[in-house]
Structure formats: structure tokens, C-alpha cells
Amino acid sequence: MTLLYSEVEEELRAAVRAVLADRCPPAAVLARVESEPYDPGLWKTLAGEIGVAGLLVPEAHGGAGATASEAAVVLEELGRGVAPVPFFTSSVLATYALVRATGTGAGETAAGETGAGVGLLRGLAEGRMTAALAVPFAASPYRPWHGSPVSSGEPGGGGGEALLSGSVRSVAGADVADVLLVPVPGASAGGSATLYAVERDAAAVQAVPSLDLTRPVATVTLDGAPGTRLGVVDLAEVLRFGAGLLASEQLGVAEWCLETTLAYVKERRQFARPVGSFQAVKHRLADLWLDVVRARAAARGAVSASGEGAPGGAGLDPVAVAVAQAWNGGVAVHAAEEALQLHGGIGMTWEHPVHLFLKRAKAGEIALGTPGDHREALASLAGVPGPGAE
Incomplete structure (x- = not known):
């Protein structure tokens, strides 16, 4: 283990910092933070041109196959600029959950129920879409379901489909996500959950007041929303x-x-x-x-x-x-x-x-x-x- 930054990490840092200095100075964040905090143009540059959206996606599925250390360098720079982009909510939390649920972390070819997950991974890696993990942003790794009205699934039309109902409060990144990744708790105790993909239009997403104006949160309500089963994930x-x-x-x-x-x-x-x-x-x-x-x-x-x-x-x-x-x-x-x-x-x-x-x-x-x-x-x-x- 080393705590030093590698040459690749420093190059990644320099690229992200240069974009933020040009496109995301504090004055620009202040100017839009009360009306439209999310900056789609900045995200398009970071995700598409620099490739930060696919850092944690395996190379076999269109990503960079990077480690947590590279993603951490990007987060350092985004923290320096309180950048209003969904990197943490989509490219870290949601992407990691999807990789673990589909079992594609080692680059193996997915089949069956994970096929939809692989397609979603490619879309996330390319920056064509964003996702949000439908859990409260204050959820703890040690009590992943504590105090959270987690959605439950009912069998739908088969083939890995389900109808999901329930409400989740304070979901970060949901207001700008194209796809919601909804974990449904398993029968056994602990953090085990079945992960479903739900199209944004199939859910009611209502923004709520957030202390952090640069990272809005929303209440996600599902009422018989069709979900595609992606696999089992350890939510904790x-x-x-x-x-x-x-x-x-x-x-x-x-x-x-x-x-x-x-x-x-x-x-x-x-x-x-x-x-x-x-x-x-x-x-x-x-x-x-x-x-x-x-x-x-x-x-x-x-x-x-x-x-x-x-x-x-x-x-x-x-x-x-x-x-x-x-x-x-x-x-x-x-x-x-x-x-x-x-x-x-x-x-x-x-x-x-x-x-x-x-x-x-x-x-x-x-x-x-x-x-x-x-x-x-x-x-x-x-x-x-x-x-x-x-």
C-alpha cells in the first residue's frame, strides 16, 4: 500500500482541475445554484472527453477499469470546486452497485439477467446516461435499511421483471438520473439486496429542500413501477x-x-x-x-x-x-x-x-x-x- 499519488493520478488530476478552472469557477456555481444547479455541459466534458464516468467500469464493458484511487483523485478535485455534477452519485455509488450486482467486476461475460446490466454499464461508461442508487443519502453502511422505507417487489411478467412499490426519501442524484437502481432487501438479515433498474419516467421523483444546494436530493416514489432484475448486491x-x-x-x-x-x-x-x-x-x-x-x-x-x-x-x-x-x-x-x-x-x-x-x-x-x-x-x-x- 502507498499513500502517494501515481503519475497517472496526477495527470488525471491536472486534466480535471483544468476543466473545472475553465468551466466551473466559484462565480459560475453561485450563478446557477438556486435555479439549476446541475451543469449538463460540464458533465458532458468530464464524462465524455476526460472519461471520468467510466473509471470504475471494467474495460470489457467500455470503461477504464480503474481503481478506487483514481476515482478518489477526481472526487478531490470536484470537492475543491463543489462541482454540480453527478460523478459521486452516478459514477461511484450507482456504478459500483451495478458492477457488483451483475458480477462483471473481473471482466467476465454476463448472461441472462445481467445482460441488461451490461448494457446499462456501457451507457454509464460513455456518459450517455446517469443513474442514481435509490437509498437515502444518509444511509449508513452499518444499518443499510435502518429508518428507510425501502421498496418491495412483486412478481411481474417474468423474465427478471418485477413491479416495485414504495418510497425512498433523500435520494441524491435522482433528479438528474436517467435510470434508478432500486435495491430490494432480501429475506435474510444483513445488507443483501436484489437490485432492479427502473426507468426515471416510471417513478415519481420530487425534489426536496437540501442543505447542499450543489447536490440536490429528492423523494422517489414507486407505485407498481416495472423494474428489471440486475442481480444480488451487498448494499452494506x-x-x-x-x-x-x-x-x-x-x-x-x-x-x-x-x-x-x-x-x-x-x-x-x-x-x-x-x-x-x-x-x-x-x-x-x-x-x-x-x-x-x-x-x-x-x-x-x-x-x-x-x-x-x-x-x-x-x-x-x-x-x-x-x-x-x-x-x-x-x-x-x-x-x-x-x-x-x-x-x-x-x-x-x-x-x-x-x-x-x-x-x-x-x-x-x-x-x-x-x-x-x-x-x-x-x-x-x-x-x-x-x-x-x-
């Missing part, structure tokens, strides 16, 4: 994979906040001196820098700890994921709060983009398990008493 493992990569997006948010604040306090003057020259400000930023460095190590550890790290491999190490999410969620929020305070009056205004990063950080902190959830899981995995245990 899918959510854990997503949580591990979300740590890299949180790292990107924290890095932007730190770098932007450093640049500001060097220029902003008070009492004829740069604000950054005051010892109290120096100490706060030094502490924040240490937090971000640790967050980078945790995020890289989460996506590098697996033997293979690719969707067709063994996924991500549960301990490394728990460590990353137990730390990075709080660091992103702390970095955004410090950025807002150290920017002074301008940081409180709508015109400055720091509020977008604070909202992304706060929403990400409760997504796919809170830091407390992951600390409890880490204690259990390590065989030690958890937080609050006597």
Missing part, C-alpha cells in the same frame, strides 16, 4: 465503498477552504498589518493544516488499503474506511467554519462561495454514516470499547 458493502471515496471529496473541500483562507489573510490588512501576521490566526491555520494533512492520509488510506481496490476486487478495507470517515467529515466542517470566520464580513455574504463549501461539508458529514457511526464501527472492528462505553 456498496455504501461502505461510497463512504470510503466520500472521504476524498471531503478532503478536497477542506483543502480549498485552507488554501483560500491562507491567501485571504495574507492580503487582508488590519491595523496596518496583514491579518495573517497575527499569532492567534497563525496558530489556527497551523492547526488546520495539520488536520488537513491527516485527512489526506486517511482518505488515501481508505482507497489504497484493499489488495486490489477495483470494483471487481475485494472492495475497500472496513477499518480504513471507518478511520477516514470518522476523521474527514469533521475536518471538512471545521475547515469550512474556520474559512468563514477568518474571511470576516465578506465570508458571511452570499456573494462569497465559502457558504457553498460549508453546506457541502455539513451535508457530507451525515452522508453514508455520521462520524459517530464510523467511530462505533471502528471500535467494534478493533475489538475495543466504543465511544460512551463504560
